[in-house]
Amino acid sequence: MSLEHYLTDPVNPNVCELFKSGARDTWARIFFSRKTPRLKIHETSVSQNLVYEMNLIKLKFPTLDFEIFESTNEKANGDDLEVTVRHADGEYYTYAIQSKIIYHRRSKGIANLKEGYYKQLKHWVGKGIGRKKQVDLLIEYATRHGFIPVYLLYNYVQKSFDPGIEPDLFGCTVIGARYLKAKHTSADGNLDDKVKFSDLHTANAFPWHELVCVLPYLSKKDWEKRMLFEQQTAVDIQTTTTLQITDEWRPLDTSFPLIVSDEEKTAGNIIMEPNYSLLKGEPEEILRIFLPKYKIVVNPPKQSKP
Numbered sequence: 001m002s003l004e005h006y007l008t009d010p011v012n013p014n015v016c017e018l019f020k021s022g023a024r025d026t027w028a029r030i031f032f033s034r035k036t037p038r039l040k041i042h043e044t045s046v047s048q049n050l051v052y053e054m055n056l057i058k059l060k061f062p063t064l065d066f067e068i069f070e071s072t073n074e075k076a077n078g079d080d081l082e083v084t085v086r087h088a089d090g091e092y093y094t095y096a097i098q099s100k101i102i103y104h105r106r107s108k109g110i111a112n113l114k115e116g117y118y119k120q121l122k123h124w125v126g127k128g129i130g131r132k133k134q135v136d137l138l139i140e141y142a143t144r145h146g147f148i149p150v151y152l153l154y155n156y157v158q159k160s161f162d163p164g165i166e167p168d169l170f171g172c173t174v175i176g177a178r179y180l181k182a183k184h185t186s187a188d189g190n191l192d193d194k195v196k197f198s199d200l201h202t203a204n205a206f207p208w209h210e211l212v213c214v215l216p217y218l219s220k221k222d223w224e225k226r227m228l229f230e231q232q233t234a235v236d237i238q239t240t241t242t243l244q245i246t247d248e249w250r251p252l253d254t255s256f257p258l259i260v261s262d263e264e265k266t267a268g269n270i271i272m273e274p275n276y277s278l279l280k281g282e283p284e285e286i287l288r289i290f291l292p293k294y295k296i297v298v299n300p301p302k303q304s305k306p
């Protein structure tokens with residue numbers, strides 16, 4: 001298990017260290033793929049690896065206080081997430097997450113790892129006059145449910161960080177979708193595809209482990225400041241004191257059978273990438289919604305362990 005390799009306490013880990021290990025593993029994976037000729041890495045594979053590895057960690061350390069759920073909707077995308085976190089005041093906050101991986105420009109086949117950019121921030125869903133901006137779909141979904149829309153950025157850069165900063169913790173970082181829309185849009189109203197790592201880090205985007213290690217222990221005012229709410233449009237967040245898991249979600253199957261049945265072999269061609277051919281014959285509007293595939297629910301310890 002690659003995430004286990006990065007755990008500082010391999011005997012008694014906590015969820016904070018688990019999220020940190022996910023960032024460190026992502027940082028290393030992107031570096032390895034970008035320095036290796038003809039090797040590619042995509043955000044879908046990074047997201048799926050995080051879910052898979054966290055699932056394995058949960059099997060080995062069942063007392064870790066988090067759960068992973070998968071969508072019951074067959075049209076849900078394979079790389080989109082929700083993360084629900086219980087805060088110190090007992091309220092549950094849910095983040096609707098769209099992931100984007102960093103890209104590095106190449107010259108004569110050599111990647112420039114000193115800077116990177118997020119060309120897939122400018123993403124359209126659908127075709128023709130009816131197409132919609134992916135960022136708007138994310139925000140619409142979050143608004144409908146009272147969630148916080150954020151982008152999860154997968155990163156690697158070779159640059160100098162301020163003293164005290166662990167660079168590999170920036171392998172997975174978070175930034176508000178509304179902030180990006182307010183500060184980094186292009187002439188067509190979509191997000192800018194030229195946004196660089198240095199445009200967001202380390203002043204605005206923050207390591208994703210803070211979602212479970214730091215933010216749950218902040219006051220509401222400081223939490224809003226960390227999320228850059230003062231630089232966004234109004235946000236209506238709906239929190240609850242009880243965990244809300246609807247029938248749209250089921251616990252992720254953690255079984256690994258030693259013997260694979262004929263039925264499982266037949267069903268082995270599971271499509272993990274977004275596959276819009278499944279929607280053939282259905283209204284085009286079905287293409288224009290945000291459907292997260294996985295939900296991670298975290299109950300951090302009573303004491304912060306950043």
